[in-house]
Amino acid sequence: MIFNRVPFFTSLHKVLLVIVCLMLALAAIAPSDPTAITLTPGLSVSTDKAVNEPLSPPENKPALQDETKAQWLVKPGDNLSYIFQQNGIPASVLHNVMQADTQYLDLETLQPGVRLGLDLTDDGTLAQLTLYRDPARKITYTRQIDGTYQHQEQQAKTYWVSEVYRGDIKGSFYLSARGVGLEQSQIALISQLLSYQLNFRRDLRAGDHFTAVIGREMTGQVETGQTRIESVSLQRRQRTHYVFQFKGHYYDEKGESITPAFLRWPTSKRYRISSAFNKNRLHPITKRRAPHHGVDLATPTGTPILSTGDGVVARIGNHPFAGKYIDIDHGGSYKTRYLHLSRIQVKRGSQVKRGQRIALSGNTGRSTGPHLHFELHIDGRPVNPVTAKIPTAAAIKPQDMAEFSALREQKMAVMEQAASMSELQTAENSRDF
Numbered sequence: 001m002i003f004n005r006v007p008f009f010t011s012l013h014k015v016l017l018v019i020v021c022l023m024l025a026l027a028a029i030a031p032s033d034p035t036a037i038t039l040t041p042g043l044s045v046s047t048d049k050a051v052n053e054p055l056s057p058p059e060n061k062p063a064l065q066d067e068t069k070a071q072w073l074v075k076p077g078d079n080l081s082y083i084f085q086q087n088g089i090p091a092s093v094l095h096n097v098m099q100a101d102t103q104y105l106d107l108e109t110l111q112p113g114v115r116l117g118l119d120l121t122d123d124g125t126l127a128q129l130t131l132y133r134d135p136a137r138k139i140t141y142t143r144q145i146d147g148t149y150q151h152q153e154q155q156a157k158t159y160w161v162s163e164v165y166r167g168d169i170k171g172s173f174y175l176s177a178r179g180v181g182l183e184q185s186q187i188a189l190i191s192q193l194l195s196y197q198l199n200f201r202r203d204l205r206a207g208d209h210f211t212a213v214i215g216r217e218m219t220g221q222v223e224t225g226q227t228r229i230e231s232v233s234l235q236r237r238q239r240t241h242y243v244f245q246f247k248g249h250y251y252d253e254k255g256e257s258i259t260p261a262f263l264r265w266p267t268s269k270r271y272r273i274s275s276a277f278n279k280n281r282l283h284p285i286t287k288r289r290a291p292h293h294g295v296d297l298a299t300p301t302g303t304p305i306l307s308t309g310d311g312v313v314a315r316i317g318n319h320p321f322a323g324k325y326i327d328i329d330h331g332g333s334y335k336t337r338y339l340h341l342s343r344i345q346v347k348r349g350s351q352v353k354r355g356q357r358i359a360l361s362g363n364t365g366r367s368t369g370p371h372l373h374f375e376l377h378i379d380g381r382p383v384n385p386v387t388a389k390i391p392t393a394a395a396i397k398p399q400d401m402a403e404f405s406a407l408r409e410q411k412m413a414v415m416e417q418a419a420s421m422s423e424l425q426t427a428e429n430s431r432d433f
């Protein structure tokens with residue numbers, strides 16, 4: 001999946017700045033009553049949608065239009081087994097589809113509201129299952145001559161737009177950030193990024209300000225639901241802390257990395273690699289060629305498994321073939337995945353530190369023996385964890401410094417201007433009450 005990222009200095013951003021400046025100029029000449037801000041409780045924290053629409057959206061439609069298949073809208077409590085039963089699809093087919101999904105785990109996130117396409121032939125055979133994962137992405141499982149299914153992902157073109165969220169600290173950072181509409185997972189990542197620079201409990205006070213620029217992924221005119229944290233500022237009495245995302249890493253305003261380096265291995269001791277990363281592996285059990293998206297480490301059952309970086313537990317589950325598993329989102333471009341575990345020791349949504357024990361290895365799911373299957377994903381793609389470039393706690397490289405500085409100035413301007421704008425909007429809103 002290639003994220004079609006909007007370059008940092010687009011006309012979009014320039015337009016945003018112009019809009020913000022215009023609003024400031026207008027507000028400066030319009031009569032306003034600044035005392036209204038403080039007299040209206042609850043309004044001093046506000047959310048701004050600084051940009052919703054790109055100036056000239058790319059000429060692409062969501063991938064998922066002209067569908068002729070039977071559709072199934074996933075309702076709360078639905079699972080694939082139930083959906084197949086309702087459509088007269090035998091359990092053996094479910095087994096084959098799940099097998100095709102083992103290296104991807106895409107069917108593990110059947111959230112209510114997601115659509116499935118069921119392409120059945122006249123005799124009731126499932127020719128193709130389609131998962132419409134989000135408006136830009138669909139995944140198909142296509143029946144092969146031997147009755148197995150092949151997984152394929154299609155993605156429409158996407159681009160990013162930015163939104164500015166701003167608020168004051170009232171009580172905890174978590175509650176203050178929830179109050180302006182930031183999502184739980186975004187708050188967890190922001191907290192983690194800022195916690196490298198200050199002690200939240202000791203240093204935060206009521207009245208400190210925060211601003212976050214959140215990127216929203218779009219396809220055509222539709223949001224895909226994917227978001228990213230582009231920049232954050234936290235203004236305390238004496239000083240302001242900054243976080244900027246640049247090329248998948250997070251930096252402070254001087255260009256020093258604020259994400260600690262990753263561990264190469266998810267175990268404290270080194271274990272033999274029993275099966276390497278391979279895009280086209282002959283599977284030891286099925287005897288078919290399929291990608292092997294991770295490395296297998298010959299860990300005896302009960303070996304402590306460590307998170308290779310700071311992050312948030314994005315998903316835990318139990319898959320018939322992958323066994324008990326954990327996905328960790330490390331922010332920026334990085335995710336890791338751990339399969340065939342015997343015991344999971346973290347909860348979904350919790351923050352983990354680099355080197356923190358998250359599970360005990362095992363032999364769950366379909367496995368030839370006790371081992372850990374470990375994956376590293378960069379920008380949504382599995383890469384070889386043995387050879388991949390992993391984050392190092394390095395500063396911006398000299399040759400990238402000009403580009404970083406330009407991004408920093410632009411994001412700082414957006415955060416500052418939007419901050420002023422939100423106060424003006426608050427004043428404006430307060431007249432309606």
Ligand SMILES: [Zn+2]
Pocket residue numbers: 275292294295296372373374
């Ligand atoms: Zn494996």
